[in-house]
Amino acid sequence: MKKAIGIRAFSDDPDFQGGIAFLKNEDDYARCFEKAVRYGFEAIQLYVASDGYLSLDSPPKRVEAIARRAADAGLALASLEPRPFSFSLMDDDAEVRRQGEATVRRAMELARLMGSPGVLTIPGYVGLPWDPTVRPIRYDFAYERLRESLRRLAPDAERLGVAILIENIWNMFMYSPLEMRGLIDEVDSPCVRVLLDTGNIVPFGFPEQWIRILGPRIREVHLKDYRRAVGTIHGFVSLLEGDVNWPEVMAALREIQYDGVLIAEVFPHKHHGEAILSQTSDAMDRIMGRKRREQS
Numbered sequence: 021m022k023k024a025i026g027i028r029a030f031s032d033d034p035d036f037q038g039g040i041a042f043l044k045n046e047d048d049y050a051r052c053f054e055k056a057v058r059y060g061f062e063a064i065q066l067y068v069a070s071d072g073y074l075s076l077d078s079p080p081k082r083v084e085a086i087a088r089r090a091a092d093a094g095l096a097l098a099s100l101e102p103r104p105f106s107f108s109l110m111d112d113d114a115e116v117r118r119q120g121e122a123t124v125r126r127a128m129e130l131a132r133l134m135g136s137p138g139v140l141t142i143p144g145y146v147g148l149p150w151d152p153t154v155r156p157i158r159y160d161f162a163y164e165r166l167r168e169s170l171r172r173l174a175p176d177a178e179r180l181g182v183a184i185l186i187e188n189i190w191n192m193f194m195y196s197p198l199e200m201r202g203l204i205d206e207v208d209s210p211c212v213r214v215l216l217d218t219g220n221i222v223p224f225g226f227p228e229q230w231i232r233i234l235g236p237r238i239r240e241v242h243l244k245d246y247r248r249a250v251g252t253i254h255g256f257v258s259l260l261e262g263d264v265n266w267p268e269v270m271a272a273l274r275e276i277q278y279d280g281v282l283i284a285e286v287f288p289h290k291h292h293g294e295a296i297l298s299q300t301s302d303a304m305d306r307i308m309g310r311k312r313r314e315q316s
Contacts, residue, residue: 021273022282032288044073050089053092056095056297059298069103110144127139132180136182141185146159146162150252170184183212185213204237219244227265236276238276247262
């Protein structure tokens, strides 16, 4: 398994809001890649928004150049992450769903250009627990719409050789690994798979159970930790500080012969600076049973 991290962890902006405005040119990307290697990471998950230096509209030469800089630094690329909730495959509005499919197709084209193996896909929501003002989508309609969208997208994914990776998130949807397994099997494509997020499962389940039930359908893994007693969006904590049973998670991954990336999904904090990178790398070494890296 490769130790990976999301590029948004490298922001030096104390008012960071989860975007990539700090990446203004190719050299900014290269600095992040060099820093990732210095802190012991072997792969990186890039992020793409509707605007910025790396966006859905970026020219091919720019996209390929960023990928070359990662390769030159010695980093593999994990899946490409489009901005969460910037599109939906489950909305009540058919035009919104059509635009969502177009976004996933474009993200897959970028991933193909970069040599990235997949596109992280957050398909929309039934509801958002942190925002009670959003209008809920009826659950069965959401499931059916998502399944049909994935069936339409699957031939493009297979043609491009890029996987669509559905992530389990806090969208009041897909709370059971049996449901996730059923969805993937109903779509029936080798290029529609799962990106499993360990921390997102903890409030209502056990990630090791999801791993064993989903088995080879899992293509990538996000490592996050969560304190169950908090019970809200504020319960996410640093790796090894929450309730994820890491020995069981790693045992389950070995049982299913998982050999992909483990991606730390962490974000900078104005009081931590680069310490979050060092702490995360060291925690991942402990989780993975690796020898602790030497401090540089």
